[in-house]
Structures are given as structure tokens and as C-alpha cells.
Amino acid sequence: MATTRTAHTVWQGNLAEGKGTVTFDSSGIGEQAVSWPSRAEQANGKTSPEELIAAAHSSCFSMALSHGLTQAGNPPTQLTTQAEVTFQPGTGITGIHLTVEGTVEGLDEAAFTAAAEDAKKNCPVSQALAGTEITLSAKLA
Numbered sequence: 001m002a003t004t005r006t007a008h009t010v011w012q013g014n015l016a017e018g019k020g021t022v023t024f025d026s027s028g029i030g031e032q033a034v035s036w037p038s039r040a041e042q043a044n045g046k047t048s049p050e051e052l053i054a055a056a057h058s059s060c061f062s063m064a065l066s067h068g069l070t071q072a073g074n075p076p077t078q079l080t081t082q083a084e085v086t087f088q089p090g091t092g093i094t095g096i097h098l099t100v101e102g103t104v105e106g107l108d109e110a111a112f113t114a115a116a117e118d119a120k121k122n123c124p125v126s127q128a129l130a131g132t133e134i135t136l137s138a139k140l141a
Contacts, residue, residue: 009034022047040089050085050093057125058083061098064123068115069104077103078141095133103141113138 005027011020020034038046058081069076081100088094100116107115116138120126126134 022052039087048087050087053093053096053125053129054083054085057085057096057098057123057129060123060125061100061119064126065100065102065116065119068119068122069102069107072115074104074107074111074115077105079103093132095135096129097135097137099137101139101141107140109140112140 006025007022008025009020009022012018015036018035021031022034023031033046034048035046038044039048039050043051061083062079062081065079065081066076079100079102081098084097084099085093086095086097098116098120102112102116104112116136120134120136
């Protein structure tokens, strides 16, 4: 069964001085302010498209890695994933770096890294972002 998730943004004003609000419609978790300065300079309590991509990517990757490890007979106790999305004004998103640390019984570092590489390649968000270079650092806790 396919699912569709929605969010919407209301933007007011021009790019440099305007502001917007992103609303998470499907989950109802609320709204977040967004602005050009929060995207291209300091966050100052506001989000950006890149932070939202980082949230989506880190959670999707964690789910894919958990599934792959479990399917291979080594369910993880815990996975902590950080996604860093780099934005260069005038160029766009120039790269994504995933860092994962896992607690997985019965698995060595090489097998964990291989599973993480597979999850990076196959998670749906990675596939959606295939036009962007995605790098990975993986280690066991």
C-alpha cells in the first residue's frame, strides 16, 4: 500500500528579506519558520530545506540499515545517524555526509560498514537524492 505525506509552506515577501512557515500536514507535528538567512547563514531558531532533507535522510537511512541488519540475522540494539547536507548559495546542495554509529551484537566493523553502505545505496531517500554525492562514515559503538 502506497502512502503519501504532505507539508506546505506559506512564503511572504522577496527571497532575501521574506519569510515563510513550513507546516507538517500529515503528522500534525506543527510549523517551523524558514527564511533565506536561516538557509544561507545562521539558523537562528529557524529551519531550512537542507535541515529537512537531513532529517528525512537520517531517519530513512536508519530504518534501511536496521532492516538490512535484521534480515541478515544481526538486529541492532541502537543506531545513531547524523546527516549533514551542505548548501552553497548560488550552486545548491553540494553533498550529503551520513555518519552512523551502531550497537550490533555479533557483527564486526567490516560487516557493519558493508551493511551501512548497502543502506546508503538502497534507502528510498538516498535513491531520491541520487543526483547528489552522498558519503558515509560508519563505526560500531
